[in-house]
Amino acid sequence: MQALLNYLQAHFLSESQLLHRSGLSRERLAQLQREGRTPLPSYALRCSGVVASYFGEQALDDELAWYPLATAEWLIEAQRADVAALRARFERRYRAEWARLAAQGLADAADGCLDAEWAHFLAGTYGVCTRHGRVEEIAAKSAAVGLIDRLTACQTRAALPADELALLRRAVDVLDEAAALFAPHERAASSRERCVNQARRQYLGDAA
Template identity: 30%
Template sequence: MLLNCLYSEFYEEQVFLDLLGLSSADWQSLLERRVMPAASYLFTNSSLCVSFFGQYQERELYRFHLKSHRRWFEDLQCFGLTQEQAAKAFFLSRFRNAKEAFRAGELGSRLHASYPEVLSAFDGDLEERTWGHFLNGTYGICTRDGQPDTIFQKQVGVRYVEKITETEPHWFPDDQLGLLRQTVDFLDGVESEFAAHEVSQSSRQRCIIDVRERYLAERVAA
């Protein structure tokens, strides 16, 4: 059930605000100053109650926030980030540091040596779009914790899997299977599971489930 999925990974907005110690006015101020991500899911619930006195209908809107976005709020508080410019600079610093750490790591260095054009696409325009998607709650849906580091890892994992699999399975070289498998596993570790109704449209389906089935499973079977 969708609601069970949402309550397991997300806080309903009033619970979220209570945990942060915020009033509704405080929360609205954070959103207007563009320093906190908005709700990742809006859920409308319609209910019908029937009794001796007749029927009663009720319609409610729930907003769900990724649980780990609480950490982002704590960082804002800790570092005194009260305006968008400062919050964005902090976000991009972590995003860029994740890029450098990835490039210096074993998997990242191998991928960069084979496909240098992928990391070069992580430019200012992409950073601007990423910040916008962060604020509108998108990364609460598609990453496990919605943090800047994880967002970079998700983005780069998707791009490398897409690049590697430009070669069709029947032409794919055996000596690249290990690299592809590592990249898919890396992406699997940072990308969310998605709600059941979303999976078929997601990068999890395209870059993890389908790639394992088309490129990796058949090689194991062979």
């Protein structure tokens, strides 16, 4: 539990921190979430137990919500724009980052299913698996994971030619910058473990 709390405190905003930074009430945040204008928390930590002190024991039963750092930035726009405008803003930023990577050979021509990406964004999914929950990181992660899995055939190819190894290294570096470190209990099954750590060990000869 302590390792998880340390991770969340180092890389996320608690709900109270997010509310303080944005100047919102808890009720207003919940309204924006219901309307599909801002993401749900990426982590919800349910706490049940007993706290003991000089004053005796007290039962605890609470839920703590944690948000990626970029949520505070997103809320600035979410408070004054409707869902359609926010969805369009997400798409513009996503497509711009994808096009930037595609120009470098680091993304396929198509830029993925944006309806699914938007849904995952609102669900808080990308707060779990990107560094800060920024739209550009979401696009970079999706592009890099797709390229790495294609080049390695999901780590089943025995070896890669030199040009593909060079491309793989660049894609791994992009993902390393965009992907979250992941909570301790998630790391072994994460995309970072498969597409960064394992790819470096198996193909690039790097220590993960």
